[in-house]
Amino acid sequence: MERELQELIRSYLIKSLDPSEQKAFEKALEEDPVLQEEVALLSNLQVVIKERERLSLKNRLQAVEQQKSQKKPLVVLLIAAFILVIALLSTVLFWEEELAPQELYTTYFDVYPNNLRPTAAGDISKETQPFSDYELGNYEDAANGFLVLMENGVQPDLQFYYTMSILNTGKSDDEAIMQLATLEDRDTKYLPQVLWYSSLLYLKKEDLENARIQLKKLLNHPALYKNREAEQLLEKLN
Amino acid sequence: MNVLGCFFYTENSKAFLKLRYFIYISKTNKKLMLNRLFQSSGKQYDALNGFYRAYKKTFLTETEDLRLDRDTLLGIYQDSVVATYQKYGAKRIKRKNADLKSFLFGVCWSKIEEKLGNTSVAKKMAAPYTIIKLEDTILSAEQKELEKHFIALSENVQQIFKLYYYEHFSNTQIVAQTSNTDVKTVESLRKRGLKRLLSQIKK
Numbered sequence: 216m217e218r219e220l221q222e223l224i225r226s227y228l229i230k231s232l233d234p235s236e237q238k239a240f241e242k243a244l245e246e247d248p249v250l251q252e253e254v255a256l257l258s259n260l261q262v263v264i265k266e267r268e269r270l271s272l273k274n275r276l277q278a279v280e281q282q283k284s285q286k287k288p289l290v291v292l293l294i295a296a297f298i299l300v301i302a303l304l305s306t307v308l309f310w311e312e313e314l315a316p317q318e319l320y321t322t323y324f325d326v327y328p329n330n331l332r333p334t335a336a337g338d339i340s341k342e343t344q345p346f347s348d349y350e351l352g353n354y355e356d357a358a359n360g361f362l363v364l365m366e367n368g369v370q371p372d373l374q375f376y377y378t379m380s381i382l383n384t385g386k387s388d389d390e391a392i393m394q395l396a397t398l399e400d401r402d403t404k405y406l407p408q409v410l411w412y413s414s415l416l417y418l419k420k421e422d423l424e425n426a427r428i429q430l431k432k433l434l435n436h437p438a439l440y441k442n443r444e445a446e447q448l449l450e451k452l453n
Numbered sequence: 454m455n456v457l458g459c460f461f462y463t464e465n466s467k468a469f470l471k472l473r474y475f476i477y478i479s480k481t482n483k484k485l486m487l488n489r490l491f492q493s494s495g496k497q498y499d500a501l502n503g504f505y506r507a508y509k510k511t512f513l514t515e516t517e518d519l520r521l522d523r524d525t526l527l528g529i530y531q532d533s534v535v536a537t538y539q540k541y542g543a544k545r546i547k548r549k550n551a552d553l554k555s556f557l558f559g560v561c562w563s564k565i566e567e568k569l570g571n572t573s574v575a576k577k578m579a580a581p582y583t584i585i586k587l588e589d590t591i592l593s594a595e596q597k598e599l600e601k602h603f604i605a606l607s608e609n610v611q612q613i614f615k616l617y618y619y620e621h622f623s624n625t626q627i628v629a630q631t632s633n634t635d636v637k638t639v640e641s642l643r644k645r646g647l648k649r650l651l652s653q654i655k656k
Binding site: 221225228229252253256257259260261262263264265266267268269272273275276277279280 | 498502535590595614618621643651
């Protein structure tokens with residue numbers, strides 16, 4: 216009985232009674248003050264619950280929006296951090312290239328081999344001795360020997376090996392540069408090598424401008440000697 | 454002595470087992486209750502969020518010339534979505550049909566009209582939807598008093614009231630959605646809750 220009454224009150228409140236039931240219920244309501252109290256309370260309770268639910272649902276939607284807006288700064292921060300890392304990396308690389316020409320020299324330098332007059336065992340003469348010394352790494356002796364060979368007249372190819380000898384000693388870079396500069400105007404088959412080693416010497420002396428000029432000359436020369444390395448170096452220097 | 458010791462041991466063990474069983478049942482019930490509540494509210498909020506997302510972009514695009522800031526527009530849209538949800542319920546708004554959209558945008562534009570008042574924008578504006586005006590609920594003093602007593606009830610009883618009078622669930626459905634084990638318990642809790650509210654209102 217009680218259950219039925221509760222169902223009836225709820226149906227009345229949600230307006231789902233059929234017209235005859237509705238009439239009967241309204242009549243009972245007029246006559247029963249206890250029922251009136253209960254219906255009034257439940258009617259108010261419905262409003263209260265609906266309003267509380269409305270606020271709860273709205274809070275839920277606002278929270279969804281807040282979560283979205285909180286995500287954005289994180290994305291922005293991540294992008295900013297990424298850009299910063301890239302910028303730092305670029306700077307580090309750039310600094311390495313700009314500030315370490317001597318390191319570049321060490322990386323690219325190698326002793327030019329003797330291919331003008333290769334020596335054989337027991338082949339010892341005034342003409343072959345400097346080449347033998349050169350091959351053995353006795354560059355000072357080799358330089359002196361080449362000077363002796365050129366007493367009667369300078370031969371550009373011998374002058375090249377003389378220059379290579381003093382360059383390999385590492386003691387007279389300025390003289391080596393000067394010798395290489397004179398060799399550029401001479402008739403020598405070693406012109407590409409002259410350009411290559413002069414660019415390296417300029418690098419060693421941190422004269423990047425002249426190093427670039429020499430490298431460009433080398434790249435314009437029809438021989439393909441050290442072209443790949445010259446391109447790499449130019450790229451790094453630019 | 455040994456026999457007595459054995460008796461105590463056995464009795465204590467039984468008590469211990471009973472206690473363990475009680476704790477297990479309580480935990481299981483709590484878990485079950487939480488699961489049910491979570492599933493129920495989860496589905497409900499999924500429907501609401503889905504409906505909210507479905508028309509948000511359209512609404513913001515259509516209202517971008519109205520000289521209302523984004524927060525105001527979002528507030529209007531949120532209120533209107535909730536009103537639509539409360540009118541049609543979770544099941545119906547899942548379908549997202551044209552009638553629901555018309556209702557939602559009708560409510561939205563009625564709120565926009567209210568917001569714009571007599572401004573020049575309002576005079577030039579022609580609402581692209583049939584305006585649907587809904588009365589804002591303002592709780593009376595009596596209702597505010599009732600709300601205080603309602604909040605003071607246990608969460609379980611509040612939930613029963615909400616499911617019965619707001620969601621229009623049957624008692625059996627309430628049993629399925631809550632930690633209450635049977636229909637009689639639900640009825641009894643609701644009856645006692647109602648009695649308590651009546652007595653507190655009369656004070």
